[in-house]
Amino acid sequence: MNSDWILILGATSDIGIAIANRFAKEGYNVQLAARNVNRIDNERINICTRYNVLTTCHEFDVLNLSSHNQFIKTLPELPQIVVSVIGLLGDHNESQRDIFAASLVMRSNYEGPASILALFANHFEKRGSGTLIGVSSVAGDRGRASNYIYGSAKSGLTTFLSGLRNRLHKKGVHVITVKPGFVYSAMTKTINPPSLLTVSPKTFANRLYKCFVKRRNVIFINAIWLYIMFIIKKIPEFIFKRTSL
Numbered sequence: 001m002n003s004d005w006i007l008i009l010g011a012t013s014d015i016g017i018a019i020a021n022r023f024a025k026e027g028y029n030v031q032l033a034a035r036n037v038n039r040i041d042n043e044r045i046n047i048c049t050r051y052n053v054l055t056t057c058h059e060f061d062v063l064n065l066s067s068h069n070q071f072i073k074t075l076p077e078l079p080q081i082v083v084s085v086i087g088l089l090g091d092h093n094e095s096q097r098d099i100f101a102a103s104l105v106m107r108s109n110y111e112g113p114a115s116i117l118a119l120f121a122n123h124f125e126k127r128g129s130g131t132l133i134g135v136s137s138v139a140g141d142r143g144r145a146s147n148y149i150y151g152s153a154k155s156g157l158t159t160f161l162s163g164l165r166n167r168l169h170k171k172g173v174h175v176i177t178v179k180p181g182f183v184y185s186a187m188t189k190t191i192n193p194p195s196l197l198t199v200s201p202k203t204f205a206n207r208l209y210k211c212f213v214k215r216r217n218v219i220f221i222n223a224i225w226l227y228i229m230f231i232i233k234k235i236p237e238f239i240f241k242r243t244s245l
């Protein structure tokens with residue numbers, strides 16, 4: 001039986017809950033953090049009874065940077081694994097018109113997640129162990145007219161995680177960047193993504209667990225996206241700017 005803790009930041013997300021269940025199945029105790037803990041208490045009870053592990057819920061708003069240190073102090077134990085699934089797609093057209101809407105998307109996908117992971121990174125470095133997992137996006141691999149505000153924030157997160165991995169790999173701390181492609185979730189409810197390009201939260205969690213065990217660095221949850229993004233990145237800019245992707 002594992003006595004380590006995993007912390008899920010953004011635990012109202014179906015992906016976050018699927019990850020919590022997957023790791024609980026392996027015996028990890030689970031800390032769930034979300035803006036509104038009332039929305040996650042049922043999941044906490046389910047995980048606890050299903051897998052007979054310890055589970056706790058914590059109030060957490062990633063945009064409230066000044067609360068981050070206190071949030072970490074209130075955790076029952078410094079976790080061995082922290083997963084941030086926090087993100088906000090937003091409405092791209094609105095973000096193009098309204099800089100405050102754009103700023104919210106940028107801060108929710110980059111500034112907030114990077115800031116809390118940075119704090120955990122320092123704690124983990126001091127302890128000399130731990131894994132930090134950040135859910136970024138293939139949208140961060142190339143700016144596209146249809147979602148470059150969300151994409152640029154994810155790009156920032158991807159670069160941040162890469163640097164963090166580079167800094168911490170000799171300190172016993174592992175950093176994983178996750179690039180999911182489409183996942184069936186609240187975020188994609190209105191998009192209706194093609195099934196070939198889309199995975200379930202459960203598949204996401206299974207794949208993430210396998211990659212965690214293998215200590216992978218950058219994960220494409222659905223391998224098809226590795227090839228899609230390879231091609232998209234290769235398109236010369238003078239052609240790319242004429243496309244509507």
Ligand SMILES: NC(=O)c1ccc[n+]([C@@H]2O[C@H](COP(=O)([O-])OP(=O)(O)OC[C@H]3O[C@@H](n4cnc5c(N)ncnc54)[C@H](OP(=O)(O)O)[C@@H]3O)[C@@H](O)[C@H]2O)c1
Pocket residue numbers: 009010011012013014015016034035036060061062063084085086087088089108112135136137138179180181182183184185186187188
């Ligand atoms: N679904 C996809 O196809 C897809 C593709 C690529 C990447 N991703 C990434 O995967 C992650 C999970 O997304 P999802 O599909 O599960 O969508 P989701 O259900 O909308 O999950 C987003 C999560 O972020 C949380 N969050 C947003 N702002 C927050 C804040 N200020 N403080 C704390 N939590 C906050 C949300 O909490 P609330 O419930 O309180 O809003 C929610 O738990 C995101 O990072 C997303 O960008 C998803």
